Amino acid sequence: MGFSNLVFLWTAILPIIVLIYYFFRKKYKDQHVSSTIFWAEAMQETKASPYLKHLQKNMLLYLQLLSLILFVLALLNPFVKSTEMSGEQAIWIVDTSATMLAGKDNTTTFDQHKETMKSLVSELSGRPLTIISTGDEPKTIVRQETESAAIHKAIDSLEVTYEEEQLPKAIDMAQAFIGDTSTSIYLFTDAVDRGELPIENEHVKWIVKGANKELENAAITRFAATANGEHTLPLIQLKNETKRELNVQLSLSNEAGEVLIEEQLALGSEEELTKTFEELPITAVLSANLQVEDDYESDNSMVTLVGNGMSQIVIDQQMHQLVQKGFQSLDTDVKIVPSNQLVSMANEAMIITNQTELLGKTNTPIMLIGRNDETAVEVNNLVDVSEDPLFAFSSLEDVYVNSIYPSFDDYETIATIGGKPFIQRSSSGDIIVLADIQSTDWPLHPSFPLFLWSVQNELMAGTTSLGTFSPNESRAISLIPGDWSIYASNDEYISSFENARQFKAPTEPGLYTVKSQEEEKPFIVQLPAQERSIQEGTSFELGTLENSGEEETSKTSLLIWLLLPILLLLVIEWEVQRRRGFAN
Template structure:
């Protein structure tokens, strides 16, 4: 403990003055005597009493003296010293992705408790809290109150979407006011290479050191047969023990159950044959593990149109790829394509993207290609669920469309895009790639035709909280979103992009008598759990790590309590003299 204001020590004259006042003040007492002869004896007894004996009978004196001494002590500004977190300001980045639900208790709850402990240790230094995600969200900005920080931390909930930590950290760096800032990252695991080239602020990673046991559904697909459908489920045991359980396949009122047993690290393909004709299916695992979100998967089987209209100017490999899928391919001259309005079009005519008919655009007729360098990188999208693109070589690409969503790039430049109306654009001629030599080429064509064929009762498959422009039209202009019978949210037509809910599952969009289904599917990257490591990158500029905790609020509270007691003593007229 220390004192920072010795200049106020002169105020000790106040309690001294109080003592002098009580010592020398006149005291009168009513004394009845039977004769004046007794006065002398009474005066002698009063004079014989010592001053200290008089003082000990005055409760008010002691209370006043104590209050004055405490006031003098407060004026000296006493304080306690305590160690605080290293750094001048702090930025907390919290990962709320689906994988943070793993563990018992969940990793998210464990990290929230750690955040609250560190907020206490910040000891009044400014703290900013950022919720990592596709769009980073500031939950608290330069907050110094531990009480308010605890309130914010307690309100943090699972967000399900990909954390996008690299992008979030770039955003966090812009909020650091000086070189003494420290960015604390609360996640399950973080690749060290993300922080390898960071300069300026220091980084402290708080990760989960123990890998949770997990059995997951990696892939789930349903294929159409002539009279019945079939499904296949890919399972993976990412734990150290053999796991037994059940796998249930359900659609409407139909259910089929298969017993499973997986050794540590084993993958299994579980087939289901002779399934009835249904559009939406759900696969669910009933096993004992520490992560339940990847124990469910959903699949939609679109009954695509049997015919695709292809521009006869396109390379013949495109028609062969479609024909190998069992899709009927009709070729048409370029000037006749606009007459087809029921079937998807495959062409390179850019102006057809603006038409209401669904289009798979391969190449562009209104731009010239440029040389492409680099590898193909894709985002998590249903187009690539069965068609990996990492090994595809592209030598030339066309410029991308402004305002279109990019789902695949080559060397950072757009390669595959989606229009707001759902058209699919491949910004390269097939002959400028080695794609037709890859098994992913016909699988991509199948996924593209499946997406373009669509369904009147199905909106699409979304990632958690994904925003996408979709075509919805109803007399009321408003759609209510339900999961089962539970209301989730509303969507107003024309007010921005449609945003999917965060929690994976099967949903319904309802407007009047019209109902459309859609699926929210967990991202594949959120199915891979890993044990992380705690580590530090960089060192903050030296700052004061000793915090002075003032005792003045406590002293003022004690003074107030003494004044209340003094008032009660005075009110009762209590005096022990």
């Protein structure tokens, strides 16, 4: 608050003059007269309320002082400063990933940001606002909106989608709205590195609103299980992201919710623990739950489909013995058969081969190692893997590959060598390794048997289930044409689809089932690995606008709020004076 006409500060002497006048006005002394001696009894009621009598006696003084003080303030023209966003327009990028659900005192980062957004609406001052939500496919919630009511409605509609934030995609979308217009871009997220934000545009100023810096977290980072004979063998990884020791309780449950095992664990500061259990009862679905006092609950649970480790695996006789030994080390039923007999077993077992003609011709999964229809070309680089669940327990970063085969155009690439595809996945779930094992040093690394175990677990589960999906993931799945519906584990209806290419996974992580009149298959929606870890919150500003590097401010005059009380006081003074008599 401030005053724009300090030159009128001298008028503060006016109420002082009035006060001095009342101090030196003529005063009367009470004098008892015999003929009025009985008046004392009549005045008892007045003496019973001395404060009211004092107020009645000096009412005119108080009214005059108050009106003069307000008059002086009005001459000084007081105002209140209000902050406005810099730039001609504003863009808000809102992170809707799962980590936004972290927070203290039952208040998530996402809720805090929504309240901040609502408070910023008043600072727009008519500037157009665009709101973009993050995700694999960023969405424009409102575009160039100026109405406050519509903006508040859009803020209320924002929800966490559990997807990875995919911030570069949202930034690319925001660039389309900037052009040559000076823009303030607000990024509401938990944490972001300054290097991720483009600052070469002189028309853009970044304001990043991050999460609380004191958040603590312990998480289940990896979880998988396979069946071996009459037992289930789970493998789980836990991580303590705090700088203190945490006492946690880990429990594993079957699809009926029955607790199979429960164990108390101590996780050291920033410790990552891998835990295995043996001789658990056979179950189709296994759930892990971590009881711990932290600030992020979404990563304290995880569900996995149990792969049938005793399912038959058929390996092409032409494959290298290292491949045969690798699968045999997993304690599975492995058969070595001639190449010409693979077709007859194509619908009975998981096949390991290099014959590309078998792709798409079987009802069972295929792992293709090398190709028999192409010639390998020499490469000289290391492997770079993606955040695919297939590499959850195996890192291929130190694997050397001498030569690779040409890739399949329509398949998803999940690992590369020097930018060229190395491992791919077909639309039906087949795994393709575009190299002969003998042209790599992969079998010398511990990641080799772990990778084979992951492939076996994924492909065998795919024969009776749809597998694992990310939240809101759209992917073509292998289902017969028909009317299919998605249900949650509690039989709650989620959605329906007809074409297998129209399948879209639900938003929230958990166990789901697709059902038709003839068949049903379970599948899992799993939090991405990136969303199972929280970072220290960051808030900062980056860049300056060409016309103004500071947030703009405006002055709102309070003069109107002073003139009305002054007018009312003058009316009251006139009425008090009228009742007392103007002669007095």
